[in-house]
Amino acid sequence: xxxxxxxxxxxxxxxxxxxxxLIIAGVWQFNRVLKASSVDDLHYQIESLxxxxxxLSQLSFVYSSQSFPYVVQVRKLHMDWEWQNFIPQLNTxxxxxxxxxxxxxxxxxxxxxxxxxxxxxxxxxxxxAPEFLPRQIHIRELVxxxxxxxxxxxxxxxxxxLAEKEKITATLIASPGDQLDSQHQLRMxxxxxxxxxxxxxxxxxxxxxxxxxxxxxxxxxxxxIYWLGKLSGSGSYLDNWWLPHLTSWGIKATPDLNQVxxxxxxxxxxxxxxxxxxxxxxxxxxxADLAQYSKATTGRWFLDVKIPQPFxxxxxxxxxxxxxxxxxxxxxxxxRYAVSADINAEQLNLPDAWQNFGISADKLHINLHSKVEAxxxxxxxxxxxFGDSQGNLAGKFSGHMVADVFAxxxxxxxxxxxxxxxxxxxxxxxxxxxxNVNLQAVGYWQPESFSxxxxxxxxxxxxxxxKSLTLIAKSVRIIANKFSVAGKVVQGAxxxxxxxxxxxxxxxxxxxxxxxxxxxxxxxxxxxxxxxSNLDVxxxxxxxxxxxxxxxxxxxxxxxxxxxxxxxIFLLAANPFADTLRAWPPLxxxxxxxxxxxxxxxxDLENKSLKKSNSFLNVQDVAGIYDTTAFDxxxxxxxxxxxxxxxxxxxxxxxxxxxxxxxxxxxxxAAGNYQATWEKPTEGKLALEYFNGVVVQGKVSTPKQxxxxxxxxxxxxxxxHQLNLTSxxxxxxxxxxxxxxxxxGSIPIEIxxxxxxxxxxxxxxxxxxxxxxxxSARATELAKSQPSMKxxxxxxxxxxxxxxxxxxxYDETGKLLLSVRxxxxxxxxxxxxxxNFNINFEEDIPAMLASIQxxxxxxxxxxxxxxxxxxxxxxxxxISIKK
Numbered sequence: 001x002x003x004x005x006x007x008x009x010x011x012x013x014x015x016x017x018x019x020x021x022l023i024i025a026g027v028w029q030f031n032r033v034l035k036a037s038s039v040d041d042l043h044y045q046i047e048s049l050x051x052x053x054x055x056l057s058q059l060s061f062v063y064s065s066q067s068f069p070y071v072v073q074v075r076k077l078h079m080d081w082e083w084q085n086f087i088p089q090l091n092t093x094x095x096x097x098x099x100x101x102x103x104x105x106x107x108x109x110x111x112x113x114x115x116x117x118x119x120x121x122x123x124x125x126x127x128x129a130p131e132f133l134p135r136q137i138h139i140r141e142l143v144x145x146x147x148x149x150x151x152x153x154x155x156x157x158x159x160x161x162l163a164e165k166e167k168i169t170a171t172l173i174a175s176p177g178d179q180l181d182s183q184h185q186l187r188m189x190x191x192x193x194x195x196x197x198x199x200x201x202x203x204x205x206x207x208x209x210x211x212x213x214x215x216x217x218x219x220x221x222x223x224x225i226y227w228l229g230k231l232s233g234s235g236s237y238l239d240n241w242w243l244p245h246l247t248s249w250g251i252k253a254t255p256d257l258n259q260v261x262x263x264x265x266x267x268x269x270x271x272x273x274x275x276x277x278x279x280x281x282x283x284x285x286x287x288a289d290l291a292q293y294s295k296a297t298t299g300r301w302f303l304d305v306k307i308p309q310p311f312x313x314x315x316x317x318x319x320x321x322x323x324x325x326x327x328x329x330x331x332x333x334x335x336r337y338a339v340s341a342d343i344n345a346e347q348l349n350l351p352d353a354w355q356n357f358g359i360s361a362d363k364l365h366i367n368l369h370s371k372v373e374a375x376x377x378x379x380x381x382x383x384x385x386f387g388d389s390q391g392n393l394a395g396k397f398s399g400h401m402v403a404d405v406f407a408x409x410x411x412x413x414x415x416x417x418x419x420x421x422x423x424x425x426x427x428x429x430x431x432x433x434x435x436n437v438n439l440q441a442v443g444y445w446q447p448e449s450f451s452x453x454x455x456x457x458x459x460x461x462x463x464x465x466x467k468s469l470t471l472i473a474k475s476v477r478i479i480a481n482k483f484s485v486a487g488k489v490v491q492g493a494x495x496x497x498x499x500x501x502x503x504x505x506x507x508x509x510x511x512x513x514x515x516x517x518x519x520x521x522x523x524x525x526x527x528x529x530x531x532x533s534n535l536d537v538x539x540x541x542x543x544x545x546x547x548x549x550x551x552x553x554x555x556x557x558x559x560x561x562x563x564x565x566x567x568x569i570f571l572l573a574a575n576p577f578a579d580t581l582r583a584w585p586p587l588x589x590x591x592x593x594x595x596x597x598x599x600x601x602x603x604d605l606e607n608k609s610l611k612k613s614n615s616f617l618n619v620q621d622v623a624g625i626y627d628t629t630a631f632d633x634x635x636x637x638x639x640x641x642x643x644x645x646x647x648x649x650x651x652x653x654x655x656x657x658x659x660x661x662x663x664x665x666x667x668x669x670a671a672g673n674y675q676a677t678w679e680k681p682t683e684g685k686l687a688l689e690y691f692n693g694v695v696v697q698g699k700v701s702t703p704k705q706x707x708x709x710x711x712x713x714x715x716x717x718x719x720x721h722q723l724n725l726t727s728x729x730x731x732x733x734x735x736x737x738x739x740x741x742x743x744x745g746s747i748p749i750e751i752x753x754x755x756x757x758x759x760x761x762x763x764x765x766x767x768x769x770x771x772x773x774x775x776s777a778r779a780t781e782l783a784k785s786q787p788s789m790k791x792x793x794x795x796x797x798x799x800x801x802x803x804x805x806x807x808x809x810y811d812e813t814g815k816l817l818l819s820v821r822x823x824x825x826x827x828x829x830x831x832x833x834x835x836n837f838n839i840n841f842e843e844d845i846p847a848m849l850a851s852i853q854x855x856x857x858x859x860x861x862x863x864x865x866x867x868x869x870x871x872x873x874x875x876x877x878x879i880s881i882k883k
Contacts, residue, residue, distance in 0.1 A: 039061050039062070039063060039064070040061065040062045040064050041060075041061055041062045042060075042061040043058075043059070043060045043061070044056050044058065044059040044060070045057045045058050045059075051083070052080055052081065052082070053078065053079060053080035053081060054078075054079055055076075055077065055078045055079075056074070056076075056077040056078075057075075057076065058073070058074065058075055058076075059072075059073075059074035059077055060072065060073045060074065069102070069103040070100045070101060070102055070103060071100075071101040071103065072098065072099070072100055072101075073098070073099040073101070074095055074097070074098050074099075075095075075096050075097040075098075075099075076095065076096035076097065077093075077094075077095050077096075078092075078093075078094045078095075079092070079093045079094075079134065080092055090132060090133070090134035090135065091134060091135050091136065092134055092135065092136045092137075092138070093134040093136070093137045093138070094137075094138045094140075095138070095139045095140065096140050096141065097140065097141040097142075097143065098139055098141070098142050098143070099143045099145065100142075100143065100144045100145065101145045102144070102145060102146035102147060121282065122282065123219075123225070123278070123282065126197070127194045127197055127198060127199040128166055128194050128197070129163055129166070129168055129192075129194075133163050133168075134163070135162070135163050135164070136160075136161070136162055136163075137159070137160065137161040137162075137163075138159075138160050139157075139158060139159040139160070140158055141156065141157075141158060142156070142157040142158060142159055142172075142174075143155070143156055143157075144156075144157070148248055148249050148250055149247075149248060149249070149250045150247075150248035150249075153176070153245075153248050153249050154176065154177060154178055155174050155175070155176055155177075156174065156175055156176075156177060156178060156179050156180055157172055157173060157174035157175070157180070158172075158173055158180065159171065159172045159173075166193055166194040166195075167191070167192065167193045167194075168190075168191070168192040168193075169189075169190070169191050169192075170188075170189070170190045170192075171187075171188070171189050171190075172186075172187070172188040172189075173185050173186070173187050173188075174186045174188075176242075176245035176248075176249075177245065181241075183208070183241075184208055184239065184241050184242065185207075185208065186205070186206075186207050187204075187205070187206045187207075188203070188204070188205050188206075189203065189204045190202070190203040190204075191203075195218075196221070198218065198219040198220065198221060198225075199218065199219055200217075200218035200219075201215070201216070201217050201218065202214075202215070202216050203215045203216075207238070208238070208239060210235060210236045210237065210238050210239070211233070211234070211235045211236075211238075212233060212234050212235075213231070213232075213233035214231070214232050214233060215229070215230070215231050216229065216230045216231075217229030217230070219278070224277045224278070224279035224280070225277070225278045225279050225282075226275055226276065226277050226278065226299075227274070227275070227276045227278050228273075228274070228275045229273065229274050229275075230272070230273040230274075231270065231271075231272040231273070232269075232270065232271050232272070233269070233270045234267055234268065234269045234270070235267065235268045235269075236267045236268070237312070267307075267308065267309065267311070268305070268306070268307050268311050269305070269306045269307075270303075270304070270305050270306075271302075271303070271304045272301070272302060272303045272304070273301075273302050274299065274300065274301045274302070275299050275300050276297070276298070276299035276301075277297075277298040277299055280296040280297075280298065280331075281293065281296055281297065283296075284296055290405070290406055291406040294332050294378055294405070294406065295331065295332035296331070296332065297329050297331075297332055298329060298330050298331055299328075299329060300326075300327060300328040300329070300336075301325065301326075301327050302325065302326050302327075303323070303324065303325040303326075304322070304323070304324045304325075305322065305323045305324075306321075306322045307319055307320045307321055307322070308320065310344075310346055316345075316348070316349060317345050317346060317347045317348040317349050318345065318346040318347050319343060319344065319345050319346075320343075320344045320346075321341070321342045321343040321344050322340075322341070322342055323340070323341040323342075323343070324338070324339070324340050324341075325338075325339050326338045326339075332378075333377075334372060334376040334377065334378065336372075336373065337370070337371065337372040337376045337381065338370070338371040338372075339368070339369065339370045339371070339381075339383070340368065340369040340370075340371075341366070341367070341368040341369070342366075342367050342368075343365070343366045343367075343368075344363065344364070344365050345363065345364040345365075345366075346362065346363050346364075347362075348360075348361055348364060356425070357424055357425060357426060358392065358421070358423055358424035358425040358431075358432075359392070359393055359421075359424065360391055360392045360393060361389040361390065361391045361392070361393045361394075362390050362391030362392075363389065363390040363391065364387065364388075364389045364390075365387050365388050365389070366385065366387040367385065367386050367387060368383060368384070368385045369383075369384055369385075370382055370383040370384065378404075378405040378406060379404045379405065379406050379407070380402050380403075380404065381402065381403040381404075381405065382400065382401075382402055383400070383401050383402070383403060384399075384400050385397075385398065385399055385400075385401070386398035386399075389419075392421055392422050392423065393419065393420075393421045394419065394420050394421070395417065395418055395419025395420060395437070396417075396418050396419075397415070397416065397417045397418075397419075398414075398415075398416050399412055399414045399415035399416060400412070400413055400414040401413065401414075401415075404446075407446060408446055408447050409444060409445070409446035410444060410445050410446070411443075411444045412441070412442055412443050412444065412445075413442050414440075414442065415439070415440065415441045415442065415443070416439070416440050417437060417438070417439045417440075417441075418437070418438055419435075419436070419437040420435065420436055420437075421435040422434070422435075423435075424462075427468065429467040429468050430464075430465065430466045430467055430468055431464075431465050431467075432462045432463065432464050432465075433462065433463045433464075433465070434461075434462060434463050435460070435461070435462040436459075436460070436461045436462070437458075437459075437460050438458060438459045438460075439454065439458040440454065440455045440456040440458065441453060441454050441455060441458070442455055446489075447489060448488065448489055448490075449486070449487065449488050449489060450486065450487055450489060450494075451484070451485070451486040451487075452484065452485050452486070453483070453484040454480055454482065454483045454484070457479055457480060457481045458479070458480045458483065459477065459478065459479050459480075460477070460478040461475065461476060461477045461478070462476050463475065463476065464476050469514070470514055470515040471512070471513075471514050472512070472513045472514075473509045473511070473512045473513075473522075474509070474510050474511040474512070475508075475509065475510035475511065476507070476508070476509050477506075477507070477508045477509075478505060478506070478507050479505065479506040479507075479508075480503060480504070480505040480506075481504045481505065481506070482502065482503060482504035482505075483502070483503045483504070483505065484500075484501070484502045484503070485499060485500065485501055485502075486499070486500040487499040487500060496532055497531065497532055497533035498531055498532070498533065499531060499532045500530070500531050501528055501529065501530065501531070501532070501535060502528070502529050503527060503528040503529070504526075504527045505525070505526070505527075505528075506523070506524070506525045507522075507523070507524040507525075508521070508522070508523045508524075509521060509522040509523070514582075515582070516581065516582050516583055517580060517581065517582060518579060518580055518581070518582055520543055520544045520546075520579070520580060521543070521544050522541070522542070522543055522544075523541070523542045524539055524540070524541045524542075525539055525540055526538055526539015526540065526551075527539065530555075532555070533555070533556070533557070533558075534555065534556050535553075535554070535555040536552070536553070536554050536555075537552065537553035537554075537555075538551070538552045538553075539551060543580055544576070544579065544580070546569070546576030546577075546579055546580055547566065547567075547569070547576060547580065548566075548567040549564055549565065549566050549567065550564065550565045550567070551563065551564040551565070552564075555605070558604070558605045558606040559602060559603070559604060559605065559611075560602065560603040560604075560605055561600070561601075561602050561603075562600060562601050562602075562603070563598075563599075563600040564598060564599055564600070565597075565598040566595075566596060566597040566598065567596070568594060568595070568596045569594065569595040569596065570593075570594055571590045571591065571592055571593045571594070571595070571622065571624075572592070575589055575590045575591075575624075577590070578590075585626070587625075587626055587627040587865075588624065588625070588626045588627075589624050589625050589626075589861070590622060590623070590624040591623050591624050591625070592621065592622065592623040592624070592632075593619065593620060593621045593622030593623055593624075593634070594619075594620040594621065594622075595617070595618070595619055595620070595622070596617075596618045597615060597616060597617045597618065598615075598616055599613065599614050599615030599616055599640075600613065600614055601613030601614070601642075610642060611643075611644065612641070612642055612643040612644070613640075613641065613642045614639070614640075614641050615639065615640040615641070616637070616638075616639055616640075617636075617637070617638045617639075617640065618636075618637050619634055619635060619636045619637075619638075620635055621633055621634070621635060622634040622635075625861060627865065628661070628849075628850065628865050629659060629660065629661045630659070630660040630661075631656055631658070631659050631660075632656075632657050632658045632659075632660075632666075633655070633656060633657025633658060633666075633667070634654070634655070634656050634657075635654070635655045636651050636653065636654035636655065637651065637652070637653070638650065638651040638654075639651075642678075645677050645678055645679070646675065646676070646677055646678075647675065647676050647677070647678060647681060647684070648673060648674070648675045649673060649674045649675075650672075650673040650674075651670075651671060651672065651673070652671050653669065653670075653671050654669070654670050654671065655667060655668070655669050656668040656669075656693075661849055662731070662848070662849035662850070662851075663695075663696070663728075663731050663849070664731065665693060665694065665695040665696065665700075666693060666694060667693060667694055668691075668692075668693035668694075669690075669691070669692055669693060670688070670689075670690065670691040670692075671688075671689040671690055672686060672687050672688040672689045672690075673686075673687050673689075674686045674687075675687075676709075680710070682709060683709050683710040684709055684710075685706060685707065685708050685709070685710075686706070686707040686709065687706050687707075688702070688704060688705050688706070688707065689704055690702075690703075690704060695720075695723060696723050696724050696727040696728045696731070697722075697723070697724035697727050698720065698721055698722040698723030698724055698742065698743070698744075699720075699721040699722065700718055700719065700720055700721070701718070701719050701721070702716050702717060702718050702719065703717070703719075712752055712753070713750055713751065713752045714750070714751045714752075715748065715749070715750050715751075716748075716749050716751075717746050717747065717748050717749070718746070718747045718749060719744075719745075719746050719747075720743060720744050720745045720746070720747065720763060721744050722742040722743070722744055722766065723742065723743040723744070724742060725739050725740055725741040725742065725743055725765070725770060726738070726739065726740045726741075728743075736774060736775055736776040736779075737772070737773070737774050738772075738773050739770060739771055739772040739773060740770040740771045741765045741766070741769060741770025741771070741801070741804065742765065742766045742770070743763050743764065743765055743766070743804070744763070744764065744766055745761065745762045745763035745764055745808075746761065746762060747761035747763075747808060748760070748761055752812075754812040755811075755812030755813075755814075756810065756812065757810060757811055757812055758808055758809055758810035759809060760807055760808075760809065761807070761808035761809070761810075762805070762806070762807060762808065763805075763806045763808055764803075764804065764805045764806070765801065765803070765804035765805075767802075768802065769800070769801045769802040769803065769804065769824065770800075770801060770804070771798070771799065771800050771801070772796060772799045772801060772822075772824075773796070773797065773798055773799070774793070774796035774797065774799075775797060776793070779792075779793045780793055791829075792837075794826065794829050795826045795829055795835050795837075796826075797826065797828075797829075798826050798827070798828060799822070799824055799825070799826055799835075800824050800825055800826070800827065801822050801823060801824030802823055802824050803821065803822065803823035803824070804820065804821075804822055805820070805821045806818050806819060806820040806821070807819040810845070814844055814845050814846040814847075815842065815843070815844060815845070816841075816842070816843045816844075816845045817840070817841070817842055818839075818840070818841035818842075818843075819838070819839075819840055819841075820837075820838070820839040820840075820841060821836070821837070821838055821839075822836065822837040822838075822839065823835075823836045823837075
């Protein structure tokens with residue numbers, strides 16, 4: 001009896017020791033498995049434990065995957081098992097609630113994942129379900145909490161799974177929000193099985209009654225392992241109930257997404273099947289590229305997508321049509337390749353920049369097809385395309401392109417575009433109307449670069465109204481005989497400074513008008529070559545038949561340099577300036593002469609400011625009329641320079657052969673320079689180097705002097721030297737008075753906004769004097785009744801003066817006052833005794849000059865203006881004489 005007890009005690013002791021070692025080993029192995037599975041911070045609370053099961057009141061741990069870190073919390077877990085040959089077999093796992101709290105990925109984890117080297121992918125050797133998997137799994141509530149745009153988004157679900165030998169059936173029902181919705185659910189079912197140690201999966205995903213997707217896929221082993229599959233599905237508009245939930249998860253959706261405008265809901269259907277040999281793909285090195293994978297690919301793929309009714313796809317628009325893809329390959333060689341797409345688009349949501357520009361299309365149709373029976377390559381897939389658009393932007397396009405899948409490059413070897421647009425708005429206040437485009441081109445696009453070239457002369461025409469420049473242009477036509485652009489692309493964006501341009505174009509405008517320009521035709525023809533940041537342009541600009549300018553433009557380092565040369569302008573029958581410039585003085589006309597000019601300027605594109613400019617003007621023998629003054633023989637060479645904010649005009653010599661204002665004087669000659677700022681161009685300073693001229697065979701001049709036009713008045717003194725009295729009186733509009741002598745003096749002149757004023761100027765006859773002869777029938781008749789007048793008329797009949805002095809005054813109204821003192825004699829009167837006269841002479845100079853001009857041969861334009869002037873202002877001449 002004692003021996004039996006000892007044996008039993010020994011067995012119990014051995015079992016206890018064995019169980020202790022087993023438990024220690026199990027705990028160690030369990031911790032090792034947890035660490036390998038990225039599970040940390042494990043906590044649990046056992047509510048009950050026996051040989052047939054375990055029940056945990058709670059369980060929590062952190063799943064530390066770099067891609068999806070989660071805190072997992074389990075409430076009320078119950079698992080039971082049964083013993084088979086001393087091995088527990090799990091029967092049922094029931095969980096009351098599982099909560100998955102998504103964590104934000106740290107920058108450290110993101111960086112580590114980016115640096116991680118992908119491991120080679122291998123298929124499992126055993127596709128059967130693990131033996132420790134419970135026969136039944138029931139999760140009564142599964143809650144997913146994930147950071148999102150709305151803060152924290154929730155999905156509530158329940159899941160069930162049933163495992164039977166080599167078959168697993170699973171079901172998941174989920175709804176967004178805090179609880180399952182009875183009407184709005186995502187239902188997923190999956191049947192997994194193993195045949196010949198290879199997997200087979202059938203799955204179905206249903207979202208309400210709107211989306212239904214079915215998947216059937218399996219692996220088959222022939223000489224190699226093949227992956228076969230079939231996918232089919234249909235979709236229609238979702239109920240508006242889903243809208244706030246989609247938005248909270250960061251999925252852009254609008255109420256329009258879910259509205260059905262017809263009795264039949266728009267549907268989308270997808271059919272696809274494939275067969276791919278996996279063995280050569282699995283044997284590829286980890287760092288293999290797309291081209292290497294393509295060369296190892298053997299299989300086929302078929303896809304058919306149908307959208308019979310317009311289907312809203314935000315944020316793009318509504319689409320309908322059909323797309324079919326059918327590809328068969330053997331070791332990277334295409335045996336069969338066919339792609340076709342016929343797509344109709346409506347209510348397109350174009351980018352805001354396009355819409356602001358005025359680009360819109362009510363409908364767009366695109367047809368694309370490509371088919372190769374044999375010998376095709378993924379590096380050269382031919383694609384034919386054509387289409388048209390309707391709406392504000394209406395047109396047709398067609399072409400042919402070749403796609404290189406490996407290089408991600410598209411080569412367009414034929415492209416034709418004909419388009420019309422009613423209105424485009426490049427900027428808020430600017431618009432283009434009646435736009436027509438005709439282009440034929442070739443080009444290519446790849447991730448790093450692109451190119452576009454016209455193959456035939458292209459033409460764009462439009463009417464332009466640029467309100468920002470007060471510019472209106474009718475029938476603008478751009479004809480590009482040659483045009484090509486090429487550039488670089490970085491991260492999907494064009495590097496504009498490195499955009500290369502090569503162009504030979506003509507721009508013509510039938511009628512262009514501006515606030516400062518009269519309506520006229522304009523034409524530009526030129527060539528442009530270089531980069532946007534380093535561009536050279538040469539061309540010719542012509543305005544009507546009046547102006548033609550040759551120019552060259554260079555853009556370098558955000559600086560615009562322009563050199564220009566105006567073709568010789570011959571002033572014959574017409575005045576090109578008056579026909580072009582609205583600000584041209586209406587009283588100024590040019591009738592003869594020649595003009596030419598050239599210059600250059602530099603413009604800062606970054607600061608949008610003119611840095612400096614140099615212009616040279618050559619005027620030769622210009623004749624014309626200003627108001628009632630005729631001029632002839634103007635010759636000068638002038639330079640106009642600007643630097644920063646300053647303007648300078650310099651002429652070393654300006655000559656005028658003759659000026660006719662009733663009195664004829666000339667030639668005149670002057671030199672000087674004018675400096676001002678752009679803010680106040682009329683308030684600058686004039687440095688007059690000299691002024692001199694010939695007037696009635698004498699000379700007039702003024703000394704070197706500076707004028708400041710920021711002041712209200714300008715003063716100068718004109719010196720008269722040896723003016724010929726005979727010539728002066730010959731131009732006076734009467735034959736009753738004649739004389740001889742030479743007059744000299746000085747005239748102080750004040751110029752203001754009111755006009756010209758002369759105060760106390762002096763003119764005197766030079767020694768020894770001269771003669772005056774006044775013979776008037778009217779004065780003789782008056783002398784018969786007035787004895788005092790008899791002496792005057794007799795004395796002035798042949799008056800020899802030794803002194804002739806006059807004070808000159810002139811006011812802004814044009815009234816001249818002369819106070820003349822005469823001393824002399826008439827040899828035939830009273831034995832030549834001395835006679836002195838004081839004569840006050842008052843004359844309206846403008847009216848007098850008008851009378852003088854009308855009495856001579858003048859231009860018809862001047863004559864008409866003079867007659868109109870005299871009708872407004874009658875003649876007024878007053879003479880008072882004191883003996």
